[in-house]
Amino acid sequence: MNARELERAYALEVFPKRDLTIVRGEGACVWDDEGRRYIDCVGGIGVASIGHANPAVAEAVAEQARVLVSCPGIFYNDVRARLLAELVSIAPAGLTGAFLCNSGAEAVEAAIKFARLATGRTGIVSAMRGFHGRTLGALSATHKKEYREPFGPLVPGCPRDHRSADRRSGGHADGGTGRLTLRADSAIRPGSNGRSRGRAPRPRQTRSR
Numbered sequence: 203m204n205a206r207e208l209e210r211a212y213a214l215e216v217f218p219k220r221d222l223t224i225v226r227g228e229g230a231c232v233w234d235d236e237g238r239r240y241i242d243c244v245g246g247i248g249v250a251s252i253g254h255a256n257p258a259v260a261e262a263v264a265e266q267a268r269v270l271v272s273c274p275g276i277f278y279n280d281v282r283a284r285l286l287a288e289l290v291s292i293a294p295a296g297l298t299g300a301f302l303c304n305s306g307a308e309a310v311e312a313a314i315k316f317a318r319l320a321t322g323r324t325g326i327v328s329a330m331r332g333f334h335g336r337t338l339g340a341l342s343a344t345h346k347k348e349y350r351e352p353f354g355p356l357v358p359g360c361p362r363d364h365r366s367a368d369r370r371s372g373g374h375a376d377g378g379t380g381r382l383t384l385r386a387d388s389a390i391r392p393g394s395n396g397r398s399r400g401r402a403p404r405p406r407q408t409r410s411r
């Protein structure tokens with residue numbers, strides 16, 4: 203069986219697929235199994251933003267795999283320590299710590315939990331048309347009902363429209379929410395309240411009160 207047949211046979215499929223088998227990449231390009239080249243306009247959906255088969259990345263990954271494959275958070279680790287320090291050194295002023303995780307959805311889950319811990323409140327307001335991932339918390343903040351509705355009940359207190367949240371509670375989603383603004387793909391659309399109008403479309407999650 204070829205790749206398409208194997209995936210069709212064995213994957214618990216969650217994505218509608220393009221009829222294309224991608225087998226390798228270099229820089230901003232990827233190739234299919236028939237040797238056709240494409241420009242990867244999604245950067246591996248944000249994962250390969252510094253290019254495919256980047257020699258420095260490949261070498262660093264291989265080198266680390268030869269030294270230590272994984273180090274759980276219950277121990278200190280020299281390489282992780284350097285990464286954390288480097289991340290904080292280039293982060294915007296006021297961000298003094300970093301949380302390392304494996305996916306966008308995990309980052310959103312962490313943001314929701316950090317916000318709950320920091321504020322003691324549970325309401326989450328996310329931007330209209332935003333996509334935040336497919337885990338239950340991230341899904342609760344995701345706009346498209348086609349993604350959410352088959353999986354309810356989701357996390358309560360997550361209106362996906364700040365205007366309805368504001369209307370209901372005079373500014374707060376549940377009358378006492380810590381506002382976590384999850385701003386992602388929706389940032390390419392002008393905000394209805396003028397605050398985000400004209401901003402560059404940078405995918406990001408930000409927290410504000």
Ligand SMILES: Cc1ncc(COP(=O)(O)O)c(C=O)c1O
Pocket residue numbers: 247304305306307308310333334335336386387405406
């Ligand atoms: C804006 C945004 N947030 C979160 C996610 C979820 O990321 P992941 O697929 O790594 O869990 C995505 C994935 O496409 C995304 O585009």
